[in-house]
Amino acid sequence: MATHAAGGDNGTRRLSVEERAEAGRAARRRTPRSRNAEFEPPADRPDPLDVLEGQSADRVPELVPIRYGRMVESPFRFYRGAAAVMAGDLANTPDSGLRVQLCGDAHMLNYGLLGSPERNLLFDINDFDETLPGPWEWDVKRLAVSLAVAGRENGFTDTERAEIVRSAGRSYREQMRRYAGMSHLDVWYARIDAEQLRALADSELRSRGRKQLAESLAKARGRDSLQAAGKLTEVVAGERRFRSTPPLVEPLWALLPDAERSTLEDQIGDMVDHYGQTLPSDRRYLLRRFTLVDVARKVVGVGSVGTRCWILLLVGRDSDDPLILQAKEAGESVLAPYAGAGEYSMQGERVVAGQRLMQAASDIFLGWYRAQGIDGRERDFYVRQLRDWKGSVEPALMVPRGMRTYGEICAATLARAHARSGDRIAIAAYLGGGDVFDRALVGFAEAYADRNERDHRALADAVAAGRVAAHSA
Known part of the structure; x- marks a missing residue:
């Protein structure tokens, strides 16, 4: 009987562990690990403001100034919103040729605490708007630079920042080498939970850091639909409705004239039905137990500001049994021009498929749909x-040791996500047992942090000159 690759993909022969390791060593010969330090933008590098304005062209016009207002606040906030700018830069950097499912925007604030369907508190990647298959190095570098940029804003020394980034690189490398020796099922079941975080805090952090972690874990458990309803809704004439707090949250009744509102309400009602078809049958049944009672537009994030994002208020047994869903517009990944479009024609399905592949456990109501808006566009x-x-972290509150530990956890989480989809044995062999890659990552992170600061200044100058409008909100 012929042997084939796992799943029988394309009928190809299954490679042995040694052959996969040799593929990684061959990649190292083609692209030495030290080259990961390189960042030299080409002479024809696109103007970053042109890139950002190109993204804004299809966004809600009145919300775009909020995006620029948030990005102009600091180099770190600019970095969070400039994934499209960095995607073009990463495409011009050396890579090993080994591909995985990418997060696509793996900066340090796109990791955090979340609840599993079994009601366990996990630490994982939590943003997949840009997910797409591509070189694993791109995610690692996006994370590394975010640590360097945040470290600069906190006033950390060059030595402190280098140690933070180098530790993240080491964590990714060592975890990938660990996963290379594990079975497929063990990799799939691997996760970082609250107990592991507590154990790490006990061994790595001082009492202040342990206290902050305990507070974060407790706070995360309270952040659910009931808590969100208490913050975002009010009871009017006996009915629970979204509270209007423009421009951040605007219910349909405050946002659109009667005729347009009625049309959109009908469309969103149909959306709930159609989106439910993308859920497993048991969760589809659960969704049907809830009734849609209100809809609002919400401003989210930094880079996502201006995309269409609706929050949906549903109630179950009564108004004290709420479910709040977020329906977020999914455009083409910023990586697509450089990594290829991927296999999904529906961008919402692309996001969901990437999230399910990379996360240890995903939201039970995670699904997708395609809809026609009141402007006639799908x-x-x-x-x-x-x-x-x-639950998430606040980088400004971190001391160097805390950020180093946090970076290590993020990098280990990223390695686990990559190991699920890529050839973990080849990547581990490429990285090797030494610290060549870790040290190279420091050079890249500092060089790109310099570039990010110049790009941020360019945006600030453009705002001052009136080229773009920026509003704080």
């Missing part, structure tokens, strides 16, 4: 709970 969306035990 747009893709993905849907998930607005809050489900979600």
